[in-house]
Structures are given as C-alpha cells and as structure tokens.
Amino acid sequence: MIIILTLVFTIGLLLPVLWYFVYEFQRPLPTVDGARCLLLIAHPDDESMFFGPTIRRLTAAGVKIFVFCVSTGNFEGQGQRRKVELNNAVVKLGLSTDNLTILDHQDYQDGCKWETEKLARLVLNHIEKLDCDIVVTFDGYGVSGHSNHIAIFRTLQSLYSNGALPADVQVFILESVNIIRKYSWLLDLLPSAYKSTFRYVSSPSDCRAIFAAMFQHKSQLAWFRYLFVGFSRYAYVNTLKRIPIHRLMAPKLN
Structure with a gap:
C-alpha cells in the first residue's frame, strides 16, 4: 500500500513538470504571417472534443481559423439545437461565429454514409472562397x-x-491513438512528445476554455461524455502530421 501511495504521489509531482516542459517545447504547424486555417469537422462538438489544443494554439499564434461543420448532428432530431450549441462553443474557444459554417444538406446527415465526390467539391469551393492556406481535419481512423x-x-x-x-x-491530420493513450489524461504527454511530428499542448487556461466549450454541447452530455472530457488526451494535446497520398485505408493505431 505504501508503495502504491508513493507511486501516486510521485506521479502527481512529476505530471505538472512534464506538462510545463512539453508545453514550452511545442511543435507548431508551419505557418506564415496572416495564415488562414480551415478546420473541417463532421459534427457539432468535434471542435471541442478533439481539436481544442490546435484551435487555441493557432489562435494564439495569430492564425485566423474558420470552422466548416459538414452536418448539424441531427441523428436524434436535435440538429437546430446543436447548431446553437456549436455557435456558443466556438465563442468559448475564442473564435468568431462569423467564421463558422454549418452545412445542413440531406446528403450529409449524421450517421449516414457520405458520398465523398460531391463533398470534395463543396470543401474545395469553401477553401478557395476563404483563401485558406492550411486545412486541419481527422486522419483515416477519425x-x-x-x-x-x-x-x-x-x-x-x-x-x-x-x-x-x-x-x-x-x-494536416489529427493523429488517432490507441484506446489506452486516448484516455490516459496528461500521461499521454510523454509518448506524444516523443512520437509527434507536429504537436500542440494546452495551457491551463486553454483547458478551461476547451472544457467550457465542451459544456456548451448540453444535448450531448451523457455520463460517458463527462469521462471523456475528464480523461481524454485530446483536451490536453493534439499531435498532427501531413496528410499522406494514396493511403485510403485507416492507419494502424500507435
């Protein structure tokens, strides 16, 4: 019992040090002055659940972020409510609702199979219209x-x-990790620091903003969502890499 308590105490002391160290040595995306980034997500709450550190750190670096959400998340008939929640969430993350687009199209409903050829035209038009030079989205496992x-x-x-x-x-694509790392809280800072090509780590104030944004999605806050918010590494660290060419299969998880 003493050994276990000692281990817990030691981890409790070392985690803040690790957090500070990894935060101070971020690996940011290559951007230019006046960069414009399109964050492409599938559903309202993706921005808060998965991309919070990237949003907060890019914004702090002066990058203008636009969010394009492909569906209203209307799987349970709550699409209109979820649109309002997403508007509130992006404000909590420090973004402008003027830079938010929520697509409400019959071909792109939550949970349905999406035809990518038509979606590609919509996305390309959006990138060109906004004159974005960076796009951030999910990897092949999502x-x-x-x-x-x-x-x-x-x-x-x-x-x-x-x-x-x-x-x-x-x-650039957000890297998926195995389920142990996914729910390892701040403990994932160590493997993320070692393995990542590009990396954004949240500050304590970033975490507060991300949690506040997540709690705007009240329609989605089932009990397991609270566990996700509390233990998911995606509130604390995002690791990203360049999108590969001609790899249509989902990547093997690290």
Missing part, C-alpha cells in the same frame, strides 16, 4: 472510428492526391 470522420479524411485525401487543391494549401 479518432473514434466514426464513418463520417473517415469520410472527411478521404474527401481531403482525394483532393490532395489528385492535385485539386491550390498549390499553397497544406493539409
């Missing part, structure tokens, strides 16, 4: 394995692989 997350990845990969994107547009 963090949770959700088919809509994966469809977004395949849409961007198709555009990128076929050379359809403007030449100056860079695409």
